[in-house]
Amino acid sequence: MSGHSTYQPQSPFMQWMERRLPIAGFIYASFVAYPTPRNLNYWWTFGGILTFMLGVQIVTGVVLAMHYTPHVDYAFVSVESIMRDVNYGWLLRYLHANGAAFFFAAVYAHIARGMYYGSYKEPREVLWILGVILFLLMVATGFMGYVLPWGQMSFWAATVITNLFSALPGVGEPIVTWLWGGYAVGNPTLNRFYSLHYLLPFVIAGVVVLHIWALHMVGQNNPTGVEPKTEKDTLEFTPYATVKDSFFMAVFCLFYAWFVFYLPNYLGHSDNYIMANPGQTPTHIVPEWYYLPFYAILRAIPSKLLGVTALASSIIILAFLPWLDTSRVRSANYRPLFRQFLLIFFAAVIGLGYLGSQEPTGGYVIAARILTIYYFGFFLVILPLLGLFETTKPLPNSISESVLPAPSPGAKA
Amino acid sequence: MISHRIITVFALAASLAAAAMQTASAEDAPPRQKWSFSGPFGIYDQAQLQRGFKIYKEVCSTCHSIKLLAFRNLAEPGGPGFTEAQATAIAAGFQVTDGPNDQGQMFQRPGTLADHFPPPFPNDQAARAALGGKLPPDMSVLAKARGYEWGFPQFIIDAFIDYQEDGPDYIHAILNGYTDPPAGFALPPGGQYNKYFPTGAIGMPKPLSDGQVEYTDGTPTTVDQYGRDVAAFLMWAAEPTLDARKRLGFQVMIFLIVLTGLLYFTKKKVWHDVHHPELTGSQPQA
Numbered sequence: 001m002s003g004h005s006t007y008q009p010q011s012p013f014m015q016w017m018e019r020r021l022p023i024a025g026f027i028y029a030s031f032v033a034y035p036t037p038r039n040l041n042y043w044w045t046f047g048g049i050l051t052f053m054l055g056v057q058i059v060t061g062v063v064l065a066m067h068y069t070p071h072v073d074y075a076f077v078s079v080e081s082i083m084r085d086v087n088y089g090w091l092l093r094y095l096h097a098n099g100a101a102f103f104f105a106a107v108y109a110h111i112a113r114g115m116y117y118g119s120y121k122e123p124r125e126v127l128w129i130l131g132v133i134l135f136l137l138m139v140a141t142g143f144m145g146y147v148l149p150w151g152q153m154s155f156w157a158a159t160v161i162t163n164l165f166s167a168l169p170g171v172g173e174p175i176v177t178w179l180w181g182g183y184a185v186g187n188p189t190l191n192r193f194y195s196l197h198y199l200l201p202f203v204i205a206g207v208v209v210l211h212i213w214a215l216h217m218v219g220q221n222n223p224t225g226v227e228p229k230t231e232k233d234t235l236e237f238t239p240y241a242t243v244k245d246s247f248f249m250a251v252f253c254l255f256y257a258w259f260v261f262y263l264p265n266y267l268g269h270s271d272n273y274i275m276a277n278p279g280q281t282p283t284h285i286v287p288e289w290y291y292l293p294f295y296a297i298l299r300a301i302p303s304k305l306l307g308v309t310a311l312a313s314s315i316i317i318l319a320f321l322p323w324l325d326t327s328r329v330r331s332a333n334y335r336p337l338f339r340q341f342l343l344i345f346f347a348a349v350i351g352l353g354y355l356g357s358q359e360p361t362g363g364y365v366i367a368a369r370i371l372t373i374y375y376f377g378f379f380l381v382i383l384p385l386l387g388l389f390e391t392t393k394p395l396p397n398s399i400s401e402s403v404l405p406a407p408s409p410g411a412k413a
Numbered sequence: 414m415i416s417h418r419i420i421t422v423f424a425l426a427a428s429l430a431a432a433a434m435q436t437a438s439a440e441d442a443p444p445r446q447k448w449s450f451s452g453p454f455g456i457y458d459q460a461q462l463q464r465g466f467k468i469y470k471e472v473c474s475t476c477h478s479i480k481l482l483a484f485r486n487l488a489e490p491g492g493p494g495f496t497e498a499q500a501t502a503i504a505a506g507f508q509v510t511d512g513p514n515d516q517g518q519m520f521q522r523p524g525t526l527a528d529h530f531p532p533p534f535p536n537d538q539a540a541r542a543a544l545g546g547k548l549p550p551d552m553s554v555l556a557k558a559r560g561y562e563w564g565f566p567q568f569i570i571d572a573f574i575d576y577q578e579d580g581p582d583y584i585h586a587i588l589n590g591y592t593d594p595p596a597g598f599a600l601p602p603g604g605q606y607n608k609y610f611p612t613g614a615i616g617m618p619k620p621l622s623d624g625q626v627e628y629t630d631g632t633p634t635t636v637d638q639y640g641r642d643v644a645a646f647l648m649w650a651a652e653p654t655l656d657a658r659k660r661l662g663f664q665v666m667i668f669l670i671v672l673t674g675l676l677y678f679t680k681k682k683v684w685h686d687v688h689h690p691e692l693t694g695s696q697p698q699a
Contacts, residue, residue, distance in 0.1 A: 038687060077481070090657075091658070240684065243684075250669060254670070257666060261665060262453050265577060270558055270559055270560035270580065283611065
């Protein structure tokens with residue numbers, strides 16, 4: 001990682017250690033002396049929150065796995081046994097289930113911040129693409145985790161989503177059979193989803209290390225989008241970023257705890273407390289709220305193959321964002337038109353989320369189509385053209401110039 | 414400006430969606446009841462759970478199983494508050510199937526605290542055969558497996574007012590929702606009209622009538638009261654750890670509020686010099 005270690009071990013043991021495995025110096029350089037732009041706002045605290053949530057999910061998940069039975073006949077009952085008979089099992093499960101929702105809430109805030117301040121632009125393209133990979137891994141992990149309680153929504157979500165692959169011409173059906181490990185969603189499907197749901201979080205943790213490595217290579221972006229130039233533009237990670245991150249993490253935990261303790265089933269669907277029944281389709285199959293915008297895009301398109309293509313493209317397209325955005329100015333604060341289009345884009349995603357929760361009929365389908373066109377139009381038409389025609393506001397010369405009070409006229413040299 | 418045109422398009426999309434919303438027909442919304450266990454400090458009312466259990470035992474259990482509930486649960490903290498002796502006596506009143514014994518035979522014996530409530534039918538097929546092809550759902554988590562989608566904007570308000578009782582509200586509504594079908598409603602054979610049931614036609618005949626179950630504590634013996642009591646009992650059966658959850662939740666919230674406050678002032682102190690460089694002499698060069 002970048003930056004010179006100023007770590008000077010005091011104790012003889014740490015000096016001995018530092019010559020063999022300089023891990024203390026590495027941690028010091030990365031999380032203590034590491035320079036962060038001094039003007040970061042609270043939107044920059046979600047990276048730390050996401051790391052924390054990954055930790056919460058892994059710790060609660062490992063304990064839940066000790067009590068869970070991945071079998072179609074016992075999975076539902078074993079989850080209920082966790083709720084009733086395992087000491088604090090209800091707490092573990094509600095922390096984990098609501099933790100997934102808050103993990104996604106944080107990642108959407110993190111992605112939105114990256115888009116608003118142009119954090120994907122040169123030289124942060126690899127950092128951004130690693131983030132898109134992390135998001136894809138989260139989507140897969142969250143989906144497979146939702147299947148494990150083996151309720152009605154678990155089963156039918158698994159059926160609907162795996163069936164999407166059948167849209168692929170020629171290879172579709174064999175792929176679906178291969179994914180299921182049979183000719184329908186069944187015990188082999190549940191077992192492999194459980195295995196992968198346990199594996200993927202550690203893959204995520206690995207990619208998080210790469211993500212942070214890439215971040216420390218290029219340094220953090222900031223609300224002005226102007227790179228730090230002098231030492232005045234930055235502050236040491238500890239204590240400045242550490243204490244700011246900790247404060248906002250506590251605020252985040254307040255919301256998280258409100259749901260875990262007082263609204264534990266608010267974000268779930270009541271049908272998932274009915275044990276999976278392959279013979280009875282729920283009247284209304286909906287995914288968890290954090291997938292709803294993508295679900296709306298899928299259903300907005302009448303052709304199954306095109307719908308699936310649009311669904312996959314809607315996430316993959318994010319990886320191309322550094323090259324679709326042709327503007328050299330990073331921050332939306334200095335790009336008035338981009339700012340408007342981007343805020344409309346965020347509203348469109350929320351609108352798609354609402355439409356994804358409703359029955360796909362009449363006006364809802366038309367509205368979902370309009371918003372889907374805007375979703376892709378934003379990336380493929382608006383962003384490339386905007387960079388060529390937009391008049392941007394003048395950028396500050398430096399971060400410190402943008403945040404520090406201007407010297408009083410009398411003091412001017 | 415281009416963005417104005419886009420906003421117009423969005424307004425159009427929104428109005429189309431609103432038009433679709435009005436045409437979407439839905440069952441009646443279950444009226445919201447007062448529950449002792451609603452809100453951040455609400456916990457179960459032991460007397461109500463005992464009354465609800467009486468209704469389950471005397472009425473519901475004829476057809477509905479409650480497999481996940483054990484007799485020991487009746488005496489556990491946060492529940493109906495039966496003593497261990499009372500719960501043991503209740504268990505002994507049920508015959509449970511055990512075995513196989515040394516002769517390889519299944520046999521019946523009185524229930525113990527460790528047993529779960531035995532189902533009224535040996536299997537789902539037997540239940541269907543006895544009840545005209547309809548399977549009564551297991552009641553263990555019924556209060557969490559049923560609900561009502563209040564839609565926008567109510568669902569946002571509910572997150573702030575801590576409303577989690579759509580399951581018990583729905584159960585109470587169903588028990589009080591047996592009315593004459595509206596004119597022109599085609600009731601399928603064997604179905605009963607219930608204005609709160611999603612399709613309108615429910616398989617279960619009206620299970621409760623006024624005065625059917627005797628109360629010894631002077632509580633009114635009306636269907637309305639029965640509905641509330643049995644719904645509360647079913648909520649407890651579905652969520653027996655609710656009291657413990659809210660108690661721990663209160664402690665966690667207090668801890669987090671204090672922690673957040675301390676971190677806020679720590680942050681303010683640490684960042685003070687950064688926000689007020691004029692006080693430290695590190696004025697930026699003009």
